[in-house]
Amino acid sequence: MVVNIKNNILKDFAKYVSLNVISMIGMSFYILADTFFIANGVGSVGLTGLNLVLPLWSLVSGIGLMIGMGAGIRYSIQIGKNNERGANRVFTHAIVMGVSVGIIITIIGLFFSYDIVKLLGADEVVAPLAGEYLKTLLSFSCIFILNNIITAFVRNDNEPNLAMIAMILGSLSNIVLDYVFIFPFKLGMFGAALATGTTPILSLIILSTHFIRKKNNFKLTKCKFNLSYAKGIISLGIPSFITEFSSGIIILLFNFTILRISNNTGVAAYGIIANLALIVVSIFTGIAQGIQPIISKNHGKGEAKNIRAIFKYGLITSIVLGIGCYFIGFRFSDEIVNLFNSEGDMILQSMAVDGVKIYFIAFIIMGLNIVTTSFFASINKAKESFIISISRGLVVIIPLIILLPNFLGMTGVWLTIPLAEVITLLISSTLYLKYRKEIST
Template structure:
């Protein structure tokens, strides 16, 4: 077991650091936009982030789905099918990217209005959307290559690519928004260049011929697309649910507290994005190990890796809640350059209520990823869909109508708590199955 733990902590630590770097794409934008452009800029950015989550989620679904199929096939000795998964992922990813690019070129203002942007912040929102959508091929390709490099035995290089991209984004954010004065376009352009930097780092994996997968050009069939999307659907739903929740929360908050309320939610949502990145890193770090053990039929190892990941997620979640409660005012002050008292009150209250959900969120995310890693796509879908979309939307509307802003903040911990209880109740029903870790 000591060997299992060493391997587990190697993958987990590297992926958490990498995902923290990746989450800083938007966090850096939030910091620079809030300081350079004030409350309106922060509100516009928070509306536009929903689309970034959709692009990022699509890339994760295809990348993790393809990489999972690669790992399982390779562990079963199916080397050709393992390499075919890489080509399948590339074709599917570029098809999705073409759709996003078209939406950015022809429909940025339409989507900005759809997301709730009023006349005051519409130009800022549209500029950010158009730029991000035009860079969608880079975001999606980066997520695909990251997943395959990590699953091919190089989690350290995967981490390096993510962190270098994030650091590049922070530096370029400053250059584009301060010396060059490019405003919202500069923030979006810096974020769009981040995956390009990451891909340049990852290219060394292929230049040095360390890859065990190769391009095998063939016809991509519908069944293959369904397979990849099924294996990666929990990652997609986790990210896209963030977009859906952002949109619905923004529309609800606009009616209750206006643009200042949306800006306050921007502070909460972007700090939560970093916290979720920790859980995502835990889930993605354990996924290659779980899929490899599952492909070999090693039930004890499969369950052990899941339990390590669930315990890690719970401890990290409790730690992040403690940090937020001890530093609430400091976190809010960083993003409140105009010293807006209403923004400070709303964001402080939001952080304290919203972050309570991280007692359960990490275990729920790890469980959904685990189920996808062992080819139980249906169960992974239901866990991810309830916690990320259906449950939180129902609770947000109901609690929001009953308790206003406090109800909206509380909808997240309530949803995660209900999801966790559901996992405990249903999960213990069939202990002997390899895809059941309880």
């Protein structure tokens, strides 16, 4: 019996994690595809503009993940307790919150995009391209946020494979549309943003089959909006928001620092690395999202042994994949960077290759921190999850990005993330050991 239980847990882990990793990689290709086609179709100026507006993309994506992950955890716990009414109220609140925030961001994007990119550091050459891209992208804010929310609920409603299919087909359509809009149609930055903005529509159409086939165990229900429900969703989802949005804040801080050291060429080099990093972060996020439904349901049932086993599998998987990603980046750094350097800029090439070899060291440790963040959120330990996410996202990085470049130049920039992950690992390990001590007493 014990062997069968372990086999079932491992089977569930493999299913949910593999499908979510593939889904999140697909999602990361939204921007990576833009990076590749803009670099080859618009040039380094377009690449600089794209990198300057990435913090705003991270904001929108982070809000969607925050509501989706927070509500998904609440939903799974309610299902574990057989509380169908509570589960439907969680879903209803998530949709209302997502649409409301999406409308606000859309309005801001339509009227203030060009002012925003100037505040982000765009000069008179970059600002027109960056502003056009941002205005178009933010016009689809509601769609992006709703896509993240519905994906989270479908995944938590025992259909992680459908969530994966929606993400993958959406990403593939983005690649195709990027090529069509930028090259044959010659729409430049507008075309890249339009391709990225329309692809979640396809994902939502695919996800809608979950309702058409009446597979859904959740639905919109008539209820009064309750602030305590909203706070509960946000408290559990805020670590996912910080993980996503902090990447945008980091990009912003790095951009200002790099502009001072190496001008637009340095920003373009960092843009390549930041977008490559998004793929690897998406792998770790996929592991974190994959273990969430299983841990939350087992938490609702009080199955502590199952929770520990799933967490252990998540940590092992993140270490193995992190080492693999670092090896690929180190061994093939020149070939990878060359894909985004269509103009053959040797300074850009050298700078980005050096950055990949140093920056990618962080991947060996990063997954451990992201998975531990998800673990604490999944068992309703919002405080511990928040501490880890805010540490690796902002608190540790800010002093490092201010200090290290002053002494080491661009090498200091590249070393910031690896060192921040090491420090955060010490924090997350301490919190986990404290948690184990509490439950054993």
